[in-house]
Each structure stands twice: as structure tokens, then as C-alpha cells.
Amino acid sequence: VETIPWLDETEDRAWRAWMTMVERLRSQIARDLLVECGLSEPDYLVLVHLSEAEDHRVRMSELATRLNWSKSRLSHQLDRMQSRGLVRRESCPSDARGTFAVLEAAGLGEIERAAPRHVLSVRRHLIDVLDAEQLNALAGISDRVIAHLSGESACAEARRAAEDEALAAD
């Protein structure tokens, strides 16, 4: 009845600890940002990208790609930010289908005020908590997982088939 590879004690411990860390760390940093700066994580990310862009403007499609977001998600997010005066939309002259997301002066002010506070939050809760070796290990682990996720879509079907067999045999 053990055709399924359950997690052993070490694996389970690592998985649970990771889950807990992610949940607690993300919510803490998000709360800091919201309380201190009145910005959500998505708000912050959009503002960072626009503030670093040429002319403070990026095509919606391009911005969605850079953020690794769906077009729909970005469109909704921009609706909210536009209604608060942080960004605006402008049509693209060279392609009538296209739209630019453009940073407003208010948005620039917000991100300049928020950035140092956000860095402090990240430092306080994560960076300064780890030693140099752990920081390095974290980068290595993250890179490997990301690379695997990026590469595996190619052979996903074969893997699914193999797993279904394993499940059926149980």
C-alpha cells in the first residue's frame, strides 16, 4: 500500500516549516507596508516597475509579463490604482490594441516614501535574521526550484501519466 512516496520525517519537517515561514513572513511584510505606507504588495510592485521604467510608462502586456501576472489581474489592479490617482492609462499610438500604464506624480511620491520603509521591513524580518551562509543557501534553493518549475512544463504530461499509474496501482 506504499506505492505513494509519502514524505519522511525530515522532508515533512522542511515542508511544514517552509509553509509556516511563507505564510507568516508574507503577511507580516504586507501588513507593515499597508500600515506604514498605505500600499498593498501588488500596489508596491506595480509602482516599483513603473518608477524604474523609461518615461514612467510600460505597456500592459509587458508589465504583466515582468510581474508574472495574468493580463486580467493587472487590468483589475490598474483599475483600483487609477481610481486612487496613482497611475493612469494611455492609448498606444503605434498599435491601436495597446495600452500604456503610466505612473502619476502621486504614485511616484508614494513609492519614494514607501521604498525605504519596505526595505527596512524586509531586512528586519528576513535578511538580518539569517547569517551569510543561510542567505546564500536561500538564494541557491530558490534558484533551483524556480529553474525546475520553469523547465518542467515541457515534460509535464509524461510525469502526470506515470503518477496516475502509481495512484491506480495503490
Next chain:
Amino acid sequence: VETIPWLDETEDRAWRAWMTMVERLRSQIARDLLVECGLSEPDYLVLVHLSEAEDHRVRMSELATRLNWSKSRLSHQLDRMQSRGLVRRESCPSDARGTFAVLEAAGLGEIERAAPRHVLSVRRHLIDVLDAEQLNALAGISDRVIAHLSGESACAEARRAAEDEALAAD
């Protein structure tokens, strides 16, 4: 103008990689669970806790604590799961304020079907991607960050004050 401790290259790299890893890994595992089993992450967590509990029932308050969720979040989640027949509520005889979350037969079936598939997903995207040393490092890093987050609420005010000074001096 450098009173703010910006991230150096190594720190920035670790931070960005971690962010990307978390976003991609969580969404992938959540998508697997939803597509293969029709359960969201929160659904899964609630079902796991109830299926492991004595009599398949846990007090709302206790369950919220174990999941590290707000009472409100749990209440909303139970509304949704109850409407799908996965769980039910029962009042507590010994304390008229109390409510039990109780696993329904349908919920037990769902979690038994989902668990092995979910383990495979976690294994495929994370556990099997890392070597033993990395797995160990991940657990260590997570434990340290969690411990720091748990302990820091005590002295949060003092730290905030120091940071505000640093920001003001900039």
C-alpha cells in the same frame, strides 16, 4: 543620504529569488490541487486538521489557532465548505458560546482522495528538486525566521522608534 540600509547585491538577489520562488511554487501547488482534486489550499488544510482530530471535530477557536488563521477567516472558510457539504457546524454542549467544526463523510472522502496527489505535487515541485543538504538548510532557515517573527512582537515598539529616527535623519 545612506542612513537607510539598502540591500546589497547578495541580499537583493536572495530576496528577489525567494519572492519569485514563493509566488511560483505556491501557485503551482495550489493549481495542481485545484485541478486534480477540486480543492483549494485552505480547503485542504481544514480537511487535514479535521480528519486527524478526535471524533473528526475541533472547536472553531482551536482550529483557527492551529491554522494560525483569524477567527473571521475560518468562519468564512467554513461557510463555503459547509455549503459544499464537506463540513458542518455543531454547537458545543459545555459552552454555549462555542461551535464545533465537524468533518462530513463527503469531506473525509475528498481528503483521502486528495492527500496522495498533493504529496506528489509537493514532492515533484520542491522536495525532490533539492538535495539533502538544501532540504536541511531550508528547514533551518524557516525555523529561524519563524522564531524571530514569533519573538519580535515584544520589542516591536522600540525598533519602530529607532527606524523612524533613521528615516527622519535621511
Next chain:
DNA sequence: AAAGATTGACGGTTCAATCTTG
């Protein structure tokens, strides 16, 4: 007053459907 729990409103995210332009 404090503990247990719920509610409603709002912002955030996904999915499928849609619309327009290339």
C-alpha cells in the same frame, strides 16, 4: 469586560467570456 464566533464591506485573484485590432 473578555472570550467565542459571526457578519458585511472591501480589496485581491482566478477563470471564462468578450471585444477590438493586427
Next chain:
DNA sequence: CAAGATTGAACCGTCAATCTTT
């Protein structure tokens, strides 16, 4: 038909307010 983008519905999570019982 593809690509760029938006929309609406449904679900998720947080916050503040509320209600009841201890």
C-alpha cells in the same frame, strides 16, 4: 485566427463592527 486588453462572476482574506455568553 493571434494578440492586447477588459469585464463580470465567484472565491479568498482582512478589517472593523457586532452579538452572545462567561
